[in-house]
Amino acid sequence: MGNTCSNHLGIPPAKGPNAVGCTDFMMDHTVKGTFFRIYYPCQETEKAERPDWVPCKEYFNGLADFMKINRTLSERIFNYLFGSFKIPAFLDAPFKSNEKCPVVIFSHGLGAFRTLYSAVCAELASQGFIVASVEHRDQSASATYYFREKTESERASETSASAQDNLVQEWMYYRSLKHGESEFPVRNKQVKQRADECILALDTLIKINSGIPVQNVLKTQFDWTTLENSMDMCRIAAVGHSFGGATVIEALCKEVKFKCGIALDAWMTPLDDELYHRVKQPIFFINSEKFQWAGNISRMRKLDSAVIQRKMITIRGTVHQSFPDFTFLTGNWIGKLMKLKGELDPELAIDLSNKATLAFLQRHLGLEKNFNRWDPLIDGQDENLIQGTNVTVLQSAI
Numbered sequence: 001m002g003n004t005c006s007n008h009l010g011i012p013p014a015k016g017p018n019a020v021g022c023t024d025f026m027m028d029h030t031v032k033g034t035f036f037r038i039y040y041p042c043q044e045t046e047k048a049e050r051p052d053w054v055p056c057k058e059y060f061n062g063l064a065d066f067m068k069i070n071r072t073l074s075e076r077i078f079n080y081l082f083g084s085f086k087i088p089a090f091l092d093a094p095f096k097s098n099e100k101c102p103v104v105i106f107s108h109g110l111g112a113f114r115t116l117y118s119a120v121c122a123e124l125a126s127q128g129f130i131v132a133s134v135e136h137r138d139q140s141a142s143a144t145y146y147f148r149e150k151t152e153s154e155r156a157s158e159t160s161a162s163a164q165d166n167l168v169q170e171w172m173y174y175r176s177l178k179h180g181e182s183e184f185p186v187r188n189k190q191v192k193q194r195a196d197e198c199i200l201a202l203d204t205l206i207k208i209n210s211g212i213p214v215q216n217v218l219k220t221q222f223d224w225t226t227l228e229n230s231m232d233m234c235r236i237a238a239v240g241h242s243f244g245g246a247t248v249i250e251a252l253c254k255e256v257k258f259k260c261g262i263a264l265d266a267w268m269t270p271l272d273d274e275l276y277h278r279v280k281q282p283i284f285f286i287n288s289e290k291f292q293w294a295g296n297i298s299r300m301r302k303l304d305s306a307v308i309q310r311k312m313i314t315i316r317g318t319v320h321q322s323f324p325d326f327t328f329l330t331g332n333w334i335g336k337l338m339k340l341k342g343e344l345d346p347e348l349a350i351d352l353s354n355k356a357t358l359a360f361l362q363r364h365l366g367l368e369k370n371f372n373r374w375d376p377l378i379d380g381q382d383e384n385l386i387q388g389t390n391v392t393v394l395q396s397a398i
C-alpha cells in the first residue's frame, strides 16, 4: 500500500466474485507488435504478489515530458507520491474460471499507458471478463517500450561475455505537437493506429484461445496455454478513456467482432466526419461533468440512432481524471488542486461507471449474469447521474 501516512489511499479492490490476476504480453520484436496487460479471473493464491502500479521509472519520465515538467525533479516527486502503490491484482496468478469469459479490449488516454486504469480493468476481471489493456505505440502514451534485434555494430561492440539474447529494449516517449503543427492530422493518424493495435491484441487473444502457440517476448511466470478455450469469442467489447474513447469508435468501425463499445469521457476530435454513419454497434458514452464541451458532445450526438442503441450519461461531481487510477492516489486537497478528483467521492464515481458499464455489456453481449440490476444507471437514474449531458448543445449543432 501507499506510504504509511496515507494508507487509506490506494486503488480500490475489485468488487466481483472472482479474485483477479494480471500479467503482461508482448508479441514479437518490433514496434508493430502488440503489447498489453491482461486482467483475468484467477485462483485465490497467497503467494502471488501484487505488481507495482508503475512498472519502471521510464514511465515517470514520460509522464514528466507529457506534463511538460522537469524530469529529474518529477521522477522523485512521482516516486515519492506514487512509487509504492500496488494494483488490485495478483501478478501471474493461475487463471481460473468455470465458464468461458467474455473479452474486453481497453484503450488508454493521451499521455497514459497500460497500467493506469486498473480500477476499471480489475473490476471487469473480477466479474468474469478477460481484459486486455493495450499499450499504444502511436507516441500518444507517456512512455512505452519494445524490443528490436541488435545491429551488427552493437553485437560487435559488446564484450562477448555479456552477449545475452540479441535484443535491445527501446523506449518510445510521448510525442507532443510541434509548435504550430495542426492537431487533427496527427490525432487522426494515431487513432487509426490505435484501433489497429486493439484489433491486433484481439487477434492475439483469438490465437491463444484456439491453442495456436504465440510467443511472448516478456519472460513471465504465466502459463498462456491455460487460456486455451477459455474465452467467449462471440462476446467481445471495446472500452476506452478519452483518446481511448475515440479509439473504441474507430475500432468498432473496423472490426465487427466488437459487439459494442463503451467510451469513458470520450475525446471525439481525432475521428473522421465520415466515420459516424459507418459505425453500426451499440455505444455507451459515460461522461464526466467537467471535461465535456458543446463541440465534443455534438459529435457524440451525431451517433444518435433510432435503431442502434446509443446511450449517454454524465456522472455529477466528476472530472476527466476520475476514470484513471490517479484519482485514488492523492489526498483530497492535492487531488482537487491537480484536478485528479472531483467533488464526488472517487470510489463512488468509478463504482457508478463500472456498474453502468457492466449493465450495458450484459445487455449487448447477451450475458447471463445479474448485471441487469444496474440497468437504471444506463438511463441516468441515480442521484449522482444525469441522463445525457449537462452541456447545452445548440440544436442546430447536432
Ligand SMILES: CCN(CC)CCN(C[C@]12C[C@](c3ccc(C(F)(F)F)cc3)(C1)C2)C(=O)Cn1c(SCc2ccc(F)cc2)nc(=O)c2c1C=CC2
Residues within 6 Å of the ligand: 063, 066, 067, 068, 108, 109, 110, 111, 112, 116, 241, 242, 243, 244, 267, 320, 321, 324, 326, 338, 339, 340
Ligand atoms: C499540458 C499537458 N496537456 C497535454 C496535451 C494536457 C494534459 N491533460 C490534462 C492532464 C493529464 C493530467 C495529469 C495526469 C497525471 C497527474 C499526476 F500527477 F497524477 F501524475 C497529474 C495531471 C495532465 C491532467 C490531458 O491531456 C487530458 N487528457 C487525457 S489525460 C489521460 C491520462 C494521462 C496521464 C495519466 F497519468 C493519466 C491519464 N487523455 C486524453 O486522451 C485527452 C486529454 C485531453 C484531450 C484528450
